[in-house]
Amino acid sequence: MKIVIFNPQSSFSSELQKKLSSLGKVTYTKTREELPLQKLLEMAKGSDIIGVDPDPLGGFEKAKEKLTKIMESVPNLKGVCLSSTSFGWVDLVWCKKHKIPVSNVPGYSKESVAEQSIAFLLGSAKRIFISDRRTQKGKYELMRGFELKGKTLGVIGLGNIGSRVAELGIGIGMNVIAYNRSPKKMKGVKMVSLNQLLKESDAISLNTTHEESNNNMIGKAEIAKMKKGVIIVNTVDRELVDENAMAQALKSRKVDTYVYEGEDLVHTPLAKLEMR
Structure with missing residues (x-):
């Protein structure tokens, strides 16, 4: 299983990193700063699961459009994991139509x-x-x-x-x-x-x-x-x-x-x- 996380590895504890690695090959971004859409698309290519924070996508107000384009580019996507409580920056209608489960972090911060x-x-x-x-x-x-x-x-x-x-x-x-x-x-x-x-x-x-x-x-x-x-x-x-x-x-x-x-x-x- 290929897991792509739009968040740097340093954002995760060593324990969480081990758990993620046990599920498959994990790729992280090197920074939380905004990344070009093309770079994000290249990273997501062939992924099964995407873990995403809004910052590398340019913040909440840019994330929805970019995330949809990313999901559209991954034909075998099995799920999206958000690092936030809010679902507001995700096109849930698109996800439901394409049967892509989306998870959040209810008690985040x-x-x-x-x-x-x-x-x-x-x-x-x-x-x-x-x-x-x-x-x-x-x-x-x-x-x-x-x-x-x-x-x-x-x-x-x-x-x-x-x-x-x-x-x-x-x-x-x-x-x-x-x-x-x-x-x-x-x-x-x-x-x-x-x-x-x-x-x-x-x-x-x-x-x-x-x-x-x-x-x-x-x-x-x-x-x-x-x-x-x-x-x-x-x-x-x-x-x-x-x-x-x-x-x-x-x-x-x-x-x-x-x-x-x-x-x-x-x-x-x-x-x-x-x-x-």
């Missing part, structure tokens, strides 16, 4: 992502990010933030990471409510409908798995239901949010702060907004 979500929330509430930007420009201004204790945190998606975000939210004294697509219970967390969460939350953390079916799940209609001055933290995927609607909400201050992750910070209506 659970603590790290959850802590980052809370850090973004604290940084927004305490005006750390905007104060830093203004101070760097020599525009010091005393800014008043607000306490999160007693405020309501709405967690959308109560999986491994979302559950940990909820725990950390409880730890800093927030009232935590959550929405999950499938029924779920968690101590200290009130399960509500998505509509109720949007209406009651002072801060919202997006932790649901991204799929094409929930693209723009936060749009103009959803934002209209939210409290004025809500903070939204999105550590999942930009496609969960309608960025045109979000830009308008930030301009009107319906949304106080929106934190998102993405490599392309130019081709988005959010890039045109000035820090206030």
Whole structure:
């Protein structure tokens, strides 16, 4: 069996390397940096299994198109293994049509992502990010933030990471409510409908798995239901949010702060907004 991994060997422990080697011949990329598509196609030629990280493909926003081209070039492909929790950067419709199983890492960086979500929330509430930007420009201004204790945190998606975000939210004294697509219970967390969460939350953390079916799940209609001055933290995927609607909400201050992750910070209506 030929296994090609778009990730350097150094990313794997010696134990994992041994396990992979026991399955067949394994080829790794030499770096996590973006590689030309032609190089990726050459590496994938004749492979049975592809293990893939988005970085060598140019990041999440380029990975989907490149990965599809790679899979199309491998006639005997038996499976694709992702190094992420999200399936959002894979053409699952194509994979299903061609009967290619795709696996992910459900608990990947659970603590790290959850802590980052809370850090973004604290940084927004305490005006750390905007104060830093203004101070760097020599525009010091005393800014008043607000306490999160007693405020309501709405967690959308109560999986491994979302559950940990909820725990950390409880730890800093927030009232935590959550929405999950499938029924779920968690101590200290009130399960509500998505509509109720949007209406009651002072801060919202997006932790649901991204799929094409929930693209723009936060749009103009959803934002209209939210409290004025809500903070939204999105550590999942930009496609969960309608960025045109979000830009308008930030301009009107319906949304106080929106934190998102993405490599392309130019081709988005959010890039045109000035820090206030």
